[in-house]
Amino acid sequence: MAEFDFATELAAARQTFQTISDALNPEKLKARVAELSQQAAAPDLWNDQDHAQEVTSQLSAAQAQLRRVTEMAQRLDDVETLDQLGHDLDDPDSVKQASDDLAQIRKDLAEMEINTLLDGEYDERQAVVTIRSGAGGVDATDFAQMLERMYLRWAERHGVKTKVLDTSYSEEGGIKSCTFQVNEPYAYGKLSVEGGTHRLVRISPFDNQGRRQTSFAAVEVIPLVAATDHIEIPDKDIRVDTFQASGPGGQGVNTTYSAVRITHLPTGIVVSMQDERSQIQNRAAAMQILESRLLVLKREEERKQRKELAGDIKASWGDQMRSYVLHPYQMVKDLRTGYETSNTAAVFDGDIDAFIDAGIRWRHQEKMKEEAQEQE
Structure with missing residues (x-):
């Protein structure tokens, strides 16, 4: 089995994340969340329950997407910092933890990447x-x-x-x-x-x-x-x-x-x-x-x-x-x-x-x- 190369794996993870981020467009997501939040705050929203449920469901999905992108960016920075500290302090446990965390990040990125492929006309529907x-x-x-x-x-x-x-x-x-x-x-x-x-x-x-x-x-x-x-x-x-x-x-x-x-x-x-x-x-x-x-x-x-x-x-x-x-x-x-x-x-x-x-x-x-x- 090939030895785990942290630097190479991290670079690949960042490249994958950048592709995902470009596809999801965080700024567009923020604007979408703001728009849906405004609709959800309307006093007459629940006069039409079907429409209200659709708005709140879309808002929840958009917020979750934005949160995943933001958290993933932070996780990549954190795991890089942990690996550097582990090497600087000669702490093998921290180095191993960083490698384990990065492996999990790669799995989570694969799942996020799948979601970016759901771009068909009806894909966001129930x-x-x-x-x-x-x-x-x-x-x-x-x-x-x-x-x-x-x-x-x-x-x-x-x-x-x-x-x-x-x-x-x-x-x-x-x-x-x-x-x-x-x-x-x-x-x-x-x-x-x-x-x-x-x-x-x-x-x-x-x-x-x-x-x-x-x-x-x-x-x-x-x-x-x-x-x-x-x-x-x-x-x-x-x-x-x-x-x-x-x-x-x-x-x-x-x-x-x-x-x-x-x-x-x-x-x-x-x-x-x-x-x-x-x-x-x-x-x-x-x-x-x-x-x-x-x-x-x-x-x-x-x-x-x-x-x-x-x-x-x-x-x-x-x-x-x-x-x-x-x-x-x-x-x-x-x-x-x-x-x-x-x-x-x-x-x-x-x-x-x-x-x-x-x-x-x-x-x-x-x-x-x-x-x-x-x-x-």
């Missing part, structure tokens, strides 16, 4: 995630529920609030589909790289002969609409159906028709909602998700993008983006980035940051390639 079971029968519905837990555990690990909006349970076990909202700035930018077909290979717990089974599930991630998006949906373009909300095994079954299903007739998009207590609340929530999906379609048409933001995900052979193999060996591998790990239990428990980071870097590289080809 996210709506839909998981659907695909080919594979009851194994697929069970896999879909495993993925739901994986993403909810990821959010829990990061202290991110989520809200399950709709779940369709399978009679045999697992779920046919679920939709949940991730209420955190830049949730879409991070989770959008998780969109696609996921494949599971394992010995089926539902096969009494213990045979290996391959099953699929589709993950769709869309940005939540903002008040400024102005997506008009004429009443004639939608069909609204109401039904009784239900839970697994008869749990939580309502006696009123509070659940709502909205079908957008021109596109065939269907959104179901049963989380709220009243039909009016469920209809409002369903309309917001429908607007989010129509926003994605609208922007795609305007830019004539070949690559869809949400995508037409088939959840079957030939189009998977990630494989989860539990037999005959243990491995989770992303087929786009090549990142893999044998710790499958940790992945299903929400430890997917490395996959998300690799996906963000891969997406950025693909974007750079496309821009270079357009300039040729």
Whole structure:
């Protein structure tokens, strides 16, 4: 193993930090914080709770970014001072502490660098995630529920609030589909790289002969609409159906028709909602998700993008983006980035940051390639 060269590592860390600082633009961040603070101080802010929550959420995110940049600059100065003092005083403990601190700084800089790559049009939005079971029968519905837990555990690990909006349970076990909202700035930018077909290979717990089974599930991630998006949906373009909300095994079954299903007739998009207590609340929530999906379609048409933001995900052979193999060996591998790990239990428990980071870097590289080809 190569010897740790403090001076070289520090120089590399400062160079990385400068690139991050240039991208984040601390002066611009300060102006943004000041603007949002002024909006947050308005006496009538909470007259519109949705707008108020958006303002306070954006303010919190901007303040956190500015704080990270400021603190990182100080940490780099402090670790350099500690190393110099250690050598001046011939104190090996201080020298070692400086090396350990610098190693942690390099890790934290890598995380900060990822955040600078979240510069897409929708990346700063909250996210709506839909998981659907695909080919594979009851194994697929069970896999879909495993993925739901994986993403909810990821959010829990990061202290991110989520809200399950709709779940369709399978009679045999697992779920046919679920939709949940991730209420955190830049949730879409991070989770959008998780969109696609996921494949599971394992010995089926539902096969009494213990045979290996391959099953699929589709993950769709869309940005939540903002008040400024102005997506008009004429009443004639939608069909609204109401039904009784239900839970697994008869749990939580309502006696009123509070659940709502909205079908957008021109596109065939269907959104179901049963989380709220009243039909009016469920209809409002369903309309917001429908607007989010129509926003994605609208922007795609305007830019004539070949690559869809949400995508037409088939959840079957030939189009998977990630494989989860539990037999005959243990491995989770992303087929786009090549990142893999044998710790499958940790992945299903929400430890997917490395996959998300690799996906963000891969997406950025693909974007750079496309821009270079357009300039040729």
